[in-house]
Amino acid sequence: MLTDQSAAVVRATLPAVGAAIEDITGLFYEKLFAAHPELLRDLFNRGNQAAGTQRQALAGSIAAFAGHLVNHPDDRPDVMLARIAHKHASLGVRADQYPVVHEHLFAAIAEVLGDAVTPEVAAAWDEVYWLMANALIAIEKRLYAEQGAVDGDVWREWEVVSRAEETPDVASFLLRPADGAPGPAFKAGQYVSVQVELPDGARQIRQYSLTGAPGATVRSIAVKRVVGDAPSPDGEVSNHLHAHVHEGDRLRVSAPYGDLTLTAVEAPLLLASAGIGCTPILAMLEDLAATRHTGPVTVVHADRSPATHALRTEHAALTAKLPDATAHFWYEEGAPTDHHAGLADLTTVPVPSGTHAYLCGPLPFMRTLREQLLAKGVSPSNIHYEVFGPDLWLAAAA
Structure with missing residues (x-):
């Protein structure tokens, strides 16, 4: 885990970094999307970016990981890492994207904290980042291998077999692989990502839980419409599915991921x-x-x-x-x-x-x-x- 020298520096600077972490992550996303607008268009959830919730989640995960390293030096927060890795895998995040994140995150840290980022502080937090990044890369590599996905290519075309209106705001979609091959195995409680092309050309992605039991030849998702008074990135994929997707249409669907699965069936x-x-x-x-x-x-x-x-x-x-x-x-x-x-x-x-x-x-x-x-x-x-x-x-x- 962290070297003794880096642990001491991280422990000493964690309050200052924690106090500024949302400013850091906000600036990070500005820099990242300015350099790579395709990431906001085709990978990151524009609704979460607009609401600031992705910035808050990233800030929380960094602070929690760093705190765990200094307070529990003999282990790592595997539950947290697994949850993040499953979400990344459902998006097709690749190992070669982590250096890009590192570049813009550390530029944001230097800009927000200024002279407080000494070479020793930068080296210690660099160690934190790569411990977290390499752990995620390793977990994601295993998750991809389990699904036979190469370089994060988790996507397949699925056909909509039928659609049902469950409530005024929830529609369910029954899906099967368009190529006729069996669908990938999954565990009850897991989700898939669905990617759709929106009118502005963006290929936005959202996750939806599979509602049926493992082993079914067709898969079902239930999608809730997001109701609002004005157009917003929030809910743009769900609302697109409600408005435009019907029987016979095709969707781009990921392999199943997610760590909320039954692991203790012998217990109440x-x-x-x-x-x-x-x-x-x-x-x-x-x-x-x-x-x-x-x-x-x-x-x-x-x-x-x-x-x-x-x-x-x-x-x-x-x-x-x-x-x-x-x-x-x-x-x-x-x-x-x-x-x-x-x-x-x-x-x-x-x-x-x-x-x-x-x-x-x-x-x-x-x-x-x-x-x-x-x-x-x-x-x-x-x-x-x-x-x-x-x-x-x-x-x-x-």
């Missing part, structure tokens, strides 16, 4: 979601039903109303297929008498000892449930989560 499970976060949970439930899972499963979901609960019938039916499963659905509006009214609350929900929890939904929802699970004695290491978009959990904790 809690599968919690809110809104469109139900999609990876549905895949998990279908997989558990297909494998005749008999252990205890607690299913939790929160939504605005039954009408906005995408795939609600499937959610309930899959839970009912499991012999020791219970469903707890919360609705802010129009809750049926056999469900809960208001926001999700685990206070009165039994949580067996040794439970492994899998969470997917908006960050406030997941934070609330995590706090309640910890209060019920669930180990922090047994609480797993998926964030749609930049991982701001790290940014909040940094």
